[in-house]
Amino acid sequence: MTPEQFRAHGHEVVDWVADHLGRVESLPVRSQVSPGDVRALLPASAPEQGEAFADVLADLERVVVPGLTHWQHPGFFGYFPANTSGPSVLGDLVSSALGVQGMSWVTSPACTELEQHVMDWFVELLGLPEAFTHASTGGGVVQDSSSGANLVALLAALHRATGGSTVRSGVEPGAMTVYVSAQTHSSMEKAARVAGLGSDAVRVVPVDGDFAMRPDELARRIDSDVARGFTPVLVCATAGTTSTGAFDPLAALGPICRDRGVWLHVDAAWGGVSAVAPELRPLQEGVEWADSYTTDAHKWLLTGFDATLFWVADRAALTGALAILPEYLRNAATDSGAVVDYRDWQIELGRRFRALKLWFVVRWYGAEGLREHVRGAVALAQELAGWVGADDRFDVVAPHPLSLLCLKPRWARGVDADVATMTLLERLNDGGEVFLTHTTISGEAVLRVALGAPATERRHVERLWALLRENHDWLATDFAEAAATAETAAAEARAAREAQTPDPVEFTTVPEVENAPREDPRDGSAEDSREDSALE
Template sequence: MTPEEFRRYGRQVVDRIADYLTGVEQYPVRAQVRPGDVRTRLPASPPERGEPYEHLLADLDTVLMPGITHWQHPSFFAYFPSNASGPSILGDLLSAGLGVQGMVWATSPAATELETLVVDWLAELLGLPERFRTDSAGGGVIQDSASSGALAAVVAALHRASGGKAGTEGLTRRYTMYVSSQTHSSLEKAGRIAGLGADNVRSVAVHPETLEMDPAHLRTLIEQDVAAGATPALVCATIGTTSTTAVDPVRAIGELCREHGIWLHVDAAYAGVSAVCPEMRWINDGVAEYADSYATNPHKWLLTNFDCGVLWVADRRPLVDALSILPEFLRNSATESGEVIDYRDWQVPLGRRFRALKLWSVIRWYGAEGLREHIRTGIALAQRFAALVDADPDFELRPHHPFGLVCFRPLRTDALALMEHVNASGQLYLSHTKIGDDVWLRMAIGAPTTTAEHVDAAWEALRAAQSR
């Protein structure tokens, strides 16, 4: 593809994206295809000769688009938001165009130094502690997701708990980590990958109503494990669980961790960005004093398209020491000087994209004021929906909904059947969770194009389905 061809088709692609974002409501929210429909409409073998780009764009329209679930649709209320915005898309395009491989400072100094800037900016916007800044002993790094951040935290915690031996001698003794039934599954997966084994990922009880982790039970498990000869390595406290956005008592958990010398990882993948609003900074209680690592995803609720998850550590040394391997082909004078950050040592893969460009674009375009407005709008719309549910005797509302997620259930019909009915209609898309034996529906609001009209329409569709 020549530069002129790229220019011509590139304009067409940008126009298509703009048209898509403008007209996304014309599509049913969820893909209306059956398994195998997309693949069977495409050739079984690759082309022998190259094809005109127009052919690809034609297949995009006729074959792929029917199989797309539209996460940017204003009536997409499933899972959590996966925001995209104009400045973020353009930042991603610039990253792809530059083709930067930012594994070490020397391979593109601007990629590393812009990343150190934007993670410090975001820490300031969220009211996170000074020790998470890159000009301190800690610092931040952009990962692909909070799941990768969790794995990095577990590896660092094991390195510290073993006195640096876990990375060289392996796990020569039994180490344990602690989660609750509401903790994201990525933490258990991280424990398995790091070699702890599923049996050493201990499940802490939760409060039956709030679903927050029970510090008393955590203490019991830690003391039992220590008595049995195990070394507790990490506890994960969650701010805004995936199921219901429960908030664990970080301060109480942190006090226990400090007492026993255990790494405290705080998973705020969804809800953490809400602290851009000063009135939401209550979620940070205990983080400054006790958190060894903290993760949140701008790609969920902060107008930054996937993938962009930020991990901060209070002390970078255990992370870097655990993950740093320096082959000869990576040696360079900047690294040897010790004056630069090499982000290859802050993550599992060696290679890394220039993700900082899109987060930088978002923060500069919207500013703190615009980001706060976006979060406040999502929270206000969630409260609006919660009030509608609460006023209807045919539905039950879960009381805890401080963010953009509302959990509720119908009382006169099966919750899963109701969800499948409205999802199949294409008017909206919900997901569900289970609390005890009961199925609850999840209404996750946060798309930048969602308005009160979309929320009201979703509620009317649910009421109509309940009455059918």
């Protein structure tokens, strides 16, 4: 493709993207295809000859779009949002066009230094500790995901806990422990597996009534493990859990970790970016205790995937765990020690110019634009919570300081609540206007409503609330009738069983005869009479 062809077709693609974003609300949120439908529309073999670009765009509409669940749809309330925006898309376009491989400073100095600078900007924007800046002992890097960030945090913690011996000899089986809560993201357990610790090394700390990790239980479990000869390595606290949006008490957990020499990692994948609004920072009070911290700009900060912001307070532990320098990567800048080589801050060697789209986003929206986006989603969630609180068909069943609500529908006595709730969820999602997901709280199914899609406005939340009530009413009547019918049938079955049971046989109890005084046989005693009767 020549530059002129690229210019022409590039305009076509930008027009297509703009048109798609403008019409996405008219499409069903969740894809309506069945497994295998998309592949059935594709040719069995790759084309031998190049095809017209118009045909590619036509198949984009015919094959791809029907198979998409539209995360940028204003009715998308599932999982957590996966934001993108015009500036992010254009930044990614430029990054792809430049084709930079930013593994080392020397491979593209601007790729490294722009990333360092943007990460330092976000330390200030989110109110994070000064130790996370590159001018201090730590620094920040853009990772592919918070799942990946959790893994590299664990590797850094292992390096510190063992004095670097894991780099040389690996992990001693069954010797080290990691601490999470019942609400911690599953990626932390996966990280323990990948790091060689195994799932048995993961200790699950109980949570309180707000689903936050209990500091007293954490301290007790760490001390118990130490007494039994284990080496505690890392505590993973969460700022905005995936299931319920809970915040672990960092201010209480921090001193426990410090006093016991345990690495404190904060997984703030969703909730962390809320700190761009200063009034929401108290939710993460105590963040200064963190040894590492991760949050996703690609969830709620108008930046397309992948854009995970990850910081460490001590970069030496991170690079000590991950740095390898083969001869073919040696260069004068690296040998001088004056530069950052981000290949030593991640699992992979190669890396994209991810910071470029972040730079575009921050410069387009500014700090105030980012705050406005976060505040808007929080305000809509709180308004929806108010509507739910005034209604007798649903309950809000978890704290909701940000933009995630957990709703439990109420059902009539005798109705299987979990079946009814999941039926309501599928009915809503099948309708195409909205998309929600679920979780369980205290063993019961509840609906999750996660706000934050850039296109979501108040009218979309109003429509969601109307759909929740309408579908609940329809199902409540149906399930109540079914439950009543089942109860009647059960009662009739019991009555039928009772009617078929024969009457109990009545037995006459013969009074016991007291032994009479023995009489002379010649006088016809009672004893002789019994004997005579027996012989007759």
